[in-house]
Amino acid sequence: MKTGIATVSISGNLDDKIDAIAAAGFSGIEIFEQDFLTDIRSPAEVGRRVRDAGLEILLFQPFRDFEGLPGDLRARAFDRFERKFDLMQDLGTDLVLVCSSVHPQALGGIDRAAADFAELGERAARRGMRVGYEALAWGRHVNDHRDAWEVVRRADHPNVGLILDSFHTLSRKIDPETIRRIPGDKIFFVQLADAPLIEMDLLYWSRHFRNMPGEGDLDVTAFLRAVMATGYAGPVSLEIFNDQFRSGDTRLIARDGFRSVRALMDDVQRAEPDLRCDYPLLAPRARVEGVSFVEFASRDEEAEALAVSLGALGFARVGRHRNKAVSLWKQGDAHIVVNEERSGYAASAWNVRGTTVCDIGLRVDDAQAAAERARALGADSFEQAKAAGELDIPMVRGLAGSLIHFLDASLDPVWEVEFTLEPGDAKGVGLRRIDHIAQTMTYADMLSWSLFYTALLDMRALPMVDVIDPDGLVRSQAVTSPDGGLRLTLNGAEGHRTLAGKFLRDTFGAPVQHLAFATDDLIATADRLQARGFTALPLPGNYYDDLDARFALGAERIAALKARNILYDADATGGSFLQLFARDKAGQVFFEIVERRGGYDGFGAANAPFRIAAQKRLERPKGLPTR
Numbered sequence: 001m002k003t004g005i006a007t008v009s010i011s012g013n014l015d016d017k018i019d020a021i022a023a024a025g026f027s028g029i030e031i032f033e034q035d036f037l038t039d040i041r042s043p044a045e046v047g048r049r050v051r052d053a054g055l056e057i058l059l060f061q062p063f064r065d066f067e068g069l070p071g072d073l074r075a076r077a078f079d080r081f082e083r084k085f086d087l088m089q090d091l092g093t094d095l096v097l098v099c100s101s102v103h104p105q106a107l108g109g110i111d112r113a114a115a116d117f118a119e120l121g122e123r124a125a126r127r128g129m130r131v132g133y134e135a136l137a138w139g140r141h142v143n144d145h146r147d148a149w150e151v152v153r154r155a156d157h158p159n160v161g162l163i164l165d166s167f168h169t170l171s172r173k174i175d176p177e178t179i180r181r182i183p184g185d186k187i188f189f190v191q192l193a194d195a196p197l198i199e200m201d202l203l204y205w206s207r208h209f210r211n212m213p214g215e216g217d218l219d220v221t222a223f224l225r226a227v228m229a230t231g232y233a234g235p236v237s238l239e240i241f242n243d244q245f246r247s248g249d250t251r252l253i254a255r256d257g258f259r260s261v262r263a264l265m266d267d268v269q270r271a272e273p274d275l276r277c278d279y280p281l282l283a284p285r286a287r288v289e290g291v292s293f294v295e296f297a298s299r300d301e302e303a304e305a306l307a308v309s310l311g312a313l314g315f316a317r318v319g320r321h322r323n324k325a326v327s328l329w330k331q332g333d334a335h336i337v338v339n340e341e342r343s344g345y346a347a348s349a350w351n352v353r354g355t356t357v358c359d360i361g362l363r364v365d366d367a368q369a370a371a372e373r374a375r376a377l378g379a380d381s382f383e384q385a386k387a388a389g390e391l392d393i394p395m396v397r398g399l400a401g402s403l404i405h406f407l408d409a410s411l412d413p414v415w416e417v418e419f420t421l422e423p424g425d426a427k428g429v430g431l432r433r434i435d436h437i438a439q440t441m442t443y444a445d446m447l448s449w450s451l452f453y454t455a456l457l458d459m460r461a462l463p464m465v466d467v468i469d470p471d472g473l474v475r476s477q478a479v480t481s482p483d484g485g486l487r488l489t490l491n492g493a494e495g496h497r498t499l500a501g502k503f504l505r506d507t508f509g510a511p512v513q514h515l516a517f518a519t520d521d522l523i524a525t526a527d528r529l530q531a532r533g534f535t536a537l538p539l540p541g542n543y544y545d546d547l548d549a550r551f552a553l554g555a556e557r558i559a560a561l562k563a564r565n566i567l568y569d570a571d572a573t574g575g576s577f578l579q580l581f582a583r584d585k586a587g588q589v590f591f592e593i594v595e596r597r598g599g600y601d602g603f604g605a606a607n608a609p610f611r612i613a614a615q616k617r618l619e620r621p622k623g624l625p626t627r
């Protein structure tokens with residue numbers, strides 16, 4: 001099976017695109033005419049450049065407004081085609097995409113279009129070319145793949161076939177199961193794109209908001225399952241028009257594309273086991289049972305301050321690494337590792353960012369398989385010398401330069417093997433585990449991060465929510481595993497004035513902005529915290545007056561929350577959520593404690609503006625202008 005991507009999907013000049021597409025692992029490209037026209041080389045030279053990079057030109061596109069034209073216009077369309085055949089011959093490709101006409105003078109009629117394609121098929125055959133017909137969702141007369149197929153069927157020419165594009169089918173809510181009726185050998189090419197569900201003009205939606213399969217809301221898996229079930233054995237190619245991707249990092253977007261199409265093919269193969277497909281199955285998505293540990297890079301006074309913060313949160317130091325300046329803190333099932341090494345990845349992270357999260361350990365069903373799948377989907381390997389007696393824990397590079405370790409039952413002895421354990425104060429304040437990890441990135445990187453998690457691990461993205469910062473909007477998307485073993489909130493910042501944007505600027509893009517721990521009784525935990533010298537983020541009285549108005553909690557309950565600076569939220573099904581934030585940060589990382597009840601699955605987005613405003617009040621000296 002060949003994989004491809006249209007050159008229009010990524011940024012840069014033609015050379016940047018070719019190199020990035022080859023490096024990502026694709027077998028070929030769809031050459032978008034505009035990308036070729038703006039280049040100074042001849043078609044033959046461009047063709048050679050593509051082949052020298054180890055790629056094939058799978059398709060030349062697009063040819064617009066061909067079928068159904070009257071008189072002279074029809075003759076001119078055929079003349080135009082002969083010139084494109086010359087060009088394709090020089091480029092070294094034999095397949096051209098004809099999208100259904102939007103020409104104002106195009107006449108309708110399946111038989112008229114079929115006659116045009118039958119004649120075009122004759123001309124193509126003489127030149128050794130093939131023609132594929134694609135129904136644009138906004139085509140003037142043909143806007144449904146079933147009609148395009150009827151044109152191709154009636155044209156009845158071996159050099160004329162159908163091109164399917166998941167966006168055009170799924171955006172119009174056409175049942176992809178109808179594809180199963182089409183003979184696979186008459187499908188010449190398949191283009192894939194996902195998109196978020198937005199009510200807007202189809203053309204505008206298509207040209208600006210497409211994204212990689214798995215990044216949007218369309219059922220691209222069902223589409224490709226139907227395609228593959230026909231016996232189709234041609235290329236599977238991405239055709240993504242997206243404003244962010246066009247200005248994004250060429251290599252990263254190409255790599256995301258390959259990750260997306262490879263994971264999708266794997267899903268399709270699992271769902272349709274009889275497929276003709278020569279890709280070996282990947283290891284299945286790892287099931288994440290929980291967060292095994294979070295590791296901070298820290299040093300000197302910062303490490304001392306972090307120790308004070310952890311102690312105030314009820315953590316006890318329970319071990320020291322046998323070979324390294326690394327300590328282990330524990331409360332319930334939450335493990336925090338503090339790495340003060342002077343060399344290695346943690347030291348590099350500290351040098352750039354100060355105290356920061358540099359490593360996340362995930363508890364999975366099969367650690368080795370999880371790392372294998374991650375590497376097969378383009379995650380970078382990471383190796384660091386191990387001292388004698390240290391366990392070989394599978395790991396890959398995560399995002400923003402951090403590491404992800406995978407641990408399973410076979411690695412349970414890690415703490416005993418690598419650490420000298422010491423008796424700690426086991427009482428704690430009732431924190432049971434890590435509830436969620438809040439990661440911050442630029443808005444442009446958000447899709448890339450959510451794809452990373454959902455392609456590698458058994459996790460799904462929840463609908464995006466807006467978080468209101470007094471100085472701008474932050475988009476937040478949660479990605480969670482089915483039983484809540486791993487919950488991440490991905491926060492995309494667009495500017496530097498929001499708290500999230502300022503965090504990115506101040507830390508040079510550190511991966512984790514806050515950690516939330518779970519308790520079963522936040523009121524009791526808050527009281528124990530207070531006894532240990534913990535200071536909560538102070539919230540305004542207005543918040544509690546509003547809370548009283550929004551939820552019928554009763555004066556006593558409101559007073560109890562207010563006295564402890566606890567935030568409250570509830571969902572439509574009666575689930576409730578309590579949140580408490582620490583005033584002090586570790587480096588730029590802050591801490592939260594939450595209590596979930598009755599299946600509440602969110603993260604208190606309605607409370608975020610109050611929390612952010614409170615944090616900003618601490619940063620801005622009173623009376624000074626804010627800009």
Ligand code: MG
Pocket residue numbers: 134165191239
């Ligand atoms: Mg298309």
